[in-house]
Amino acid sequence: MTENKHTALGLSDEVVLDMYRTMLLARRIDERMWLLNRAGKIPFVISCQGQEAAQIGAAFALNNEKDYVAPYYRDMGVVLHFGMTAKELMLSAFAKAEDPNSGGRQMPGHFGQKKNRIITGSSPVTTQVPHAVGVALAGKMQKEDFVTFVSLGEGSSNQGDFHEGANFAGVHKLPVIIMVENNRYAISVPLSKQVACENVSDRAIGYGMPGVTVDGNDPLEVYKVMKEAADRARNGEGPSLIETICYRLTAHSSDDDHRQYRTEEDLAEGRANDPIVRFAAYLKDLGVLTSEIEEKMQEEIMAEVDEATDYAENAPYAEPEHALQYVYGNHEEV
Amino acid sequence: MTENKHTALGLSDEVVLDMYRTMLLARRIDERMWLLNRAGKIPFVISCQGQEAAQIGAAFALNNEKDYVAPYYRDMGVVLHFGMTAKELMLSAFAKAEDPNSGGRQMPGHFGQKKNRIITGSSPVTTQVPHAVGVALAGKMQKEDFVTFVSLGEGSSNQGDFHEGANFAGVHKLPVIIMVENNRYAISVPLSKQVACENVSDRAIGYGMPGVTVDGNDPLEVYKVMKEAADRARNGEGPSLIETICYRLTAHSSDDDHRQYRTEEDLAEGRANDPIVRFAAYLKDLGVLTSEIEEKMQEEIMAEVDEATDYAENAPYAEPEHALQYVYGNHEEV
Amino acid sequence: MANLSYIDAITLAMKEEMERDDRVFILGEDVGLKGGVFKATQGLYDEFGEERVIDAPLAESAIVGVGIGAAMYGLRPIAEMQFADFIMPAVNQIISEASRIRYRSNNDWNCPMVIRAPFGGGVHGALYHSQSVEAVFANQPGLKIVIPSTPYDAKGLLKAAIRDDDPVLFFEHKRAYRLIKGEVPEEDYTIEIGKADVKREGEDLTVITYGLGVHFALQAAERLEKDGISVHVLDLRTIYPLDKEAIIEAAKKTGKVLLVTEDNKEGSVMSEVSAIIAEHALFDLDAPIKRLAGPDVPAMPYAPTMEKFFMINPDKVEVAMRELAAF
Amino acid sequence: MANLSYIDAITLAMKEEMERDDRVFILGEDVGLKGGVFKATQGLYDEFGEERVIDAPLAESAIVGVGIGAAMYGLRPIAEMQFADFIMPAVNQIISEASRIRYRSNNDWNCPMVIRAPFGGGVHGALYHSQSVEAVFANQPGLKIVIPSTPYDAKGLLKAAIRDDDPVLFFEHKRAYRLIKGEVPEEDYTIEIGKADVKREGEDLTVITYGLGVHFALQAAERLEKDGISVHVLDLRTIYPLDKEAIIEAAKKTGKVLLVTEDNKEGSVMSEVSAIIAEHALFDLDAPIKRLAGPDVPAMPYAPTMEKFFMINPDKVEVAMRELAAF
Ligand SMILES: Cc1ncc(C[n+]2csc(CCOP(=O)(O)OP(=O)(O)O)c2C)c(N)n1
Ligand SMILES: Cc1ncc(C[n+]2csc(CCOP(=O)(O)OP(=O)(O)O)c2C)c(N)n1
């Protein structure tokens, strides 16, 4: 018999269904983007597929009305829970003027939405780590009690900014949670060529913070350690490093073909551990997710994705001259 | 009774006397430079004082006819053992044309001498870590069996280049030894504001390499762990991180006054642990260093320092137009 | 009015802004207890405490990156780079991040941050404590780069930089710190970023420069005056984005232009100044646009012979002025 | 002679140099098994093995820094930056280290290293996969910066860069990779770094440019030819240090100069070209020195409307040429 893990974590059936729904929504939006890309309608996709459990487990452990997040490009799950809508994500995929992330200036996956405290991100990996630390520093200085969350890939944890940011957070005991979504690849480069440590979380001790590695395919496992980290952070006990082990179910991006460098075995292993399938099975075993609920959920989500797609596809691009706007605060109108 | 530690390490009385002599020579050159600076004869000094045991323990564990070193600015002990002379160091202090490090282009402490495999260094801290890793990579590719040594301060271990370089060395299992000379201060900033880990060597596990912290006031302790690291490196077992705990006996440099930020207690503790005094006591207790030997040594060293000073003081500067030389390999003569 | 040194004007600007606005704070290496290696933050640690004058770990990318985060949140960090030479590890954070935050977020986020750094040579600082690094950044829209020449300008411009809603690089000539003194009003004032300033009116030739070069040009101009040659001196003050109107006007005024920088010649900020003139005032020129700059070698050496060879000084400026005047 | 694409010429240059000299090796992100995200190193991993085509950890400062170490030892690394935009974390290693190693050691050490990076826009790459970054580095003596426009130049210049005893930044326009094809001889050849190349002889006006701009200029020139306007096109090829003689000669030849770059206008490499002309050929000019460049915004946006607005293209070059011709 399946053990009920979520009640022990203080999560109601309603909340875990919401977690599942958000995971599913992320997956469906992502899948749609691939279709649109293959149909030549959007130039680029970069996926959350396979990492939804880590993202949702993490996001739900935070306070999405108060905390700050500095997500990385795969974190569709995180930004959905923090208030970005399917429509907004599609506007970004289509690079339309209304895209709240960048007004169509950045590629999809470059999240940012001030009203939801989603810190604007860029392409150079890992620069967001010091930013999150800075937001946490500001919060501490202003005596606010929010937590700042930042995520990145395991390959990106080799950038100097990871080290410098984590160290600053450790020295100043800042309320930051650094989550490494370890999907075993950095584009084509396998983990064994990226790091020599057993776990990326082994790096935590070097910054005087707790480090833990969890199964990133289980949202409840991730929730648990994230919640502990968030509690520590809010209690003034400083930062944490969390590593979630997961699989990248798609190619790195729509420009990549991962069959060039991954074995069929490896890919099959990933599919066998699909976090959405696993979480659905868990919820069904417990009777929390019934066929009825699931069907309705799927329908609603498909309707939401359809509507978002239609809206975004038909929305206008920014005017060409809009490219001149917002270089500086006191910009001249053109 | 004092225990003979060096014989157990395979070090003859002759070798330990040579170690002592080199420590003393470094100290005397350094002291002379301060005098010259205070007399207005040289614009700048940065000291090895307090770190001679770490440097000499390390350098003697290497093969100074084969290994490469990428020292940092305090490493006078290291470069002396690797073949740089008192005269050459003084030429550098006086910025004279004959200075083998830079022809008077760089400040003293910016070591470099190709014939002795001392890799040219700069002022921005920690850049030498990836360089040393690159030299080690080259050696491995060329199937050479030399080891590459690189050192830096504990403050400098917070730079991104430390992380990136160490990680590269770990992944490629390169014969590099990274030594952090932890003197508890980065200019005025104490260790507690630089790192949050207990030991800087705690960072080693994050790079899949052994990390060890030793008493940097004892050249034999340092020799021991360095020798083990060098043996591992030569055996293809990869890199090591060694942290030597020591004191900075002088101000950061001739431009600094450390009484502004250090207590008298702290300074006294440093003096009480002076590695030269300690090593002399050890050698005397064992009868290896007699008053006779010591007197002669002191005399010889003073003569060497005097001669080096005189020579360097009287040596010519480079011609003004020499500033135009060596921007590129196929430089035009002016 | 008080007679202040250039560095005291800078310290005072920070002090006043920190008193005025509790969102302003400082982070950098040795800025706290020690008061900075040049003493630019002296007294501020005592007044504002270690929470607002933060001795950061030795890591420039984090100093800037953490500052960016705090600025995005809404604070107003002043990050000190101990020497401009050591800004290089932070280039990614400055160029890829700070300068693009407003633009990339379509005006949703912004980054009100100042990065201060002492630059320049003539202090026996050798290759890595003497450099002019402004040209590396003077091609990045979204950034502003300020280099004041006088205590008055330093204070007014630094205050404006701290109040600016966008990132400002603020480079201070380290030899000016104690060498240059001047009158500074007691009242609060700011100087608009982006505006050049005529430091001397003249008719026969125009010198355009910034930083210490302004003082060299003024000294040389006095010498030429004795021979009846009247020199116009324009101080750029903001070297990115440039004050095009002021440059064009100054060039047109005399028709003979000398551009002076301590940086290496090729690819310096003065190249852009020249290009602006050649694009907009070509037919007003009576002589080629002349540049006086450091030689194209990596940086100035330590040995006094070679350092002197590299550095510009009033004599070199004078010679260049006389050549141009005689053209 | 074979007809090769720009990227194939680059791959071939590396392959031949690796066969010729076993000190040559490659390191970068995804350069091994995957053959690079643009496939520039395709086939080399199979031929030379993982020891000479190294998939490095994702850390540009280490890729460059480790390369510098290997180069100082005497090997000849070719470091690939996956996109030029991602060279920024390595700026300290490039500027403070690679470019100064020979100078600071008084010629004792040197750094024979190539850093390759795809740059440029028009590929829906948005802000961070489209940038021109050359201006950041085009003011650092000790560095050489090469930007080839044709497969022939790419191969000859890359071979010269690999054999060079000093560090060379080698920027490849990513849109040229498959778009531009051309004849490449079978025999081994190199092209001297530091020399510009006349890509078209003309009498009425001179266009000076590099990279993809060369092709835009040549296309526009053909259109003008139909109207009897003869355009001279100089391809800089090495954009630092510049080929001053060639620039001055090209400017003097027609007296009308248009400078074209895809980079932002203010502070681009073209500013220096303009300054050289204004300093050495002023009285040979019949028109102001005109510049056509990207607008001064951080980088080109993703949306096709705004990307197109930013990018230069043959039409924009044509318009600028006609304006200048009519002056
Ligand atoms: C500084 C920098 N270098 C290179 C790249 C190109 N790049 C984009 S994603 C990526 C791999 C990232 O791998 P990882 O951190 O493991 O994250 P994942 O994509 O696997 O989630 C690379 C090399 C980049 N964006 N930034
Ligand atoms: C990148 C960089 N930033 C700042 C400096 C200025 N600086 C020189 S030494 C130093 C402190 C170094 O401390 P540590 O690494 O502990 O070495 P120590 O001097 O104590 O031996 C600083 C901040 C520098 N040289 N390089």
Ligand SMILES: [Mg+2]
């Ligand atoms: Mg990954």
Ligand SMILES: [Mg+2]
């Ligand atoms: Mg120290």
